[in-house]
Amino acid sequence: MSSSLLQHLRRSRQLKCTRNLHQHWRLFSRTHGEIPRHDTVELSYSSIIPENGNATEKPLVILHGLFGSKRNWGSICKALHRDMPDRPLYALDMRNHGASPHASPMTYEAMAADVRKFIMDKGLKDVALLGHSMGGKAAMAYALSLKANGETSIPLSQLIVLDVAPSIGSLSSDFIQYIHVMQKIEGLSPGVIKTRTDADNILKPYESDISIRQFLLTNLKLPSHSKTTQRHGAEEKAKFIVPLGILSHSMEALGSFPYRYNPDDQSVPTTWDGPTLVVKGTKSAYINHKNTPAFRAFFPNMQLEGLDTGHWVHAEKPTEFRKLVVDFLNES
Incomplete structure (x- = not known):
């Protein structure tokens, strides 16, 4: 065998070994819950920057809930800016929502890593992080990950959680049904759904609350009626901007939580000791006497308020x- 052929075979074996090792490491990382840096996504956002140009000091970063987007927080951000004119405000689109990229996995570890990337890329300092529902769980996962990973230099100063607990359980069957009906709407023939009213009529038998239906339909992209489309005779279908396939396969993950609390275990769980405001809807069952002890275990410097x-x-x-938010941010 010639020396050149022998060298070629050796290089081929080395390359194959390197590829196999790389593939094994990627599998190991995903199996053990680690989120590699390259698996994070760059989140879309809207912002309100104070007149003095401060874009990094003491920002309030807002994370929406399932099926939501940064647009849902537009009017509230404007009002908060009037209350706190010197504090920059950022409302994010979480992965698979709004204008942010579609990507798997849809887990709280992955969402927390996305938030970490946003904070680090923007160079934010003394961050106040606010999350509602799914966004609240992502915010809590991010806060707890700082201590779990030994990242004491990450600039999180205050945490605000809206009507969700750091607990593990199944999501309401309503969410699964919403995805089913939204997939049904997407599957209809071109021309059937021309307006939001058309889509609302299909949603109505499954959800009686018009405000919830309107909220879900903020994700609907209606067919284009442009002259170009008409000229080519191509009818478009109504489509949702959220990836329903990814979300439908993520229901178990969205009901879960990366950190466990066992009241019978005497060991201290992972904690975040910073000031934490938890706001509960008194007509909502998301925070209750069963999961309040988990809150106090994970977030010992917590205050609970009800509306x-x-x-x-x-x-x-x-x-x-x-x-509640302004008083908490100013006082803590």
Whole structure:
């Protein structure tokens, strides 16, 4: 065998070994819950920057819930800016929502890693992180990950959680049904859904609350009626901007939580000791006497406040909600 052929075979074996090792490491990383840096996504966001140009000091970063987007927080951000004109505000689109990239996995570890990337890329300092529902779980996962990973230099100063607990359980069957109906709408023939009213009529038998239907339909992209489309005779179908396939396969992950609390275990769980405000809707069951001990175990410096609302505390009582947030941020 010639020396050149022998060298070629050796290089081929080395390359194959390197590829196999790389593939094994990627599998190992995913199996053990680690989120490699290259698996994070760059989150879309909207911002309000103070007149003095401060874009990094003491920002409030807002994370929306399932099926939501940064647009849902537009009017609240404007009002918060009037209350706190010197504090920059950032409302993010979580992965698989709004204008952010679609990517798997849809886990709280992955969402927390996305938030970490955003904070680090923007150079934010003394961050106050606010999350509602799914966004609240992502915010808690991010806060707890700092101590778990020994990242004491990451600049999280305050945490605000809206009507969700750091607990593990199945999501409401309503969410699964919403995805089913949204997939049904997407599957209809071109021309069937021309307006949001058309889609609303299909949703109505499954959800009687018009505010929830309107919220879900903020994700609907209606067919284009442009002259170009008409000229080519191509009818478009109504489509949701959220990836329903990814979300439908992520229901178990979205009901879970990366950190476990066992009241019978005497060991101290992973904690985040910073000031934490938890706002509960008193008509909502998401935070209750069963999961309140987990809150106090994970977040020992926590204060719990209630508003006379359902799950959407910020939308149902915006004035009272803003006062709680502003007082907490100023006092803590």
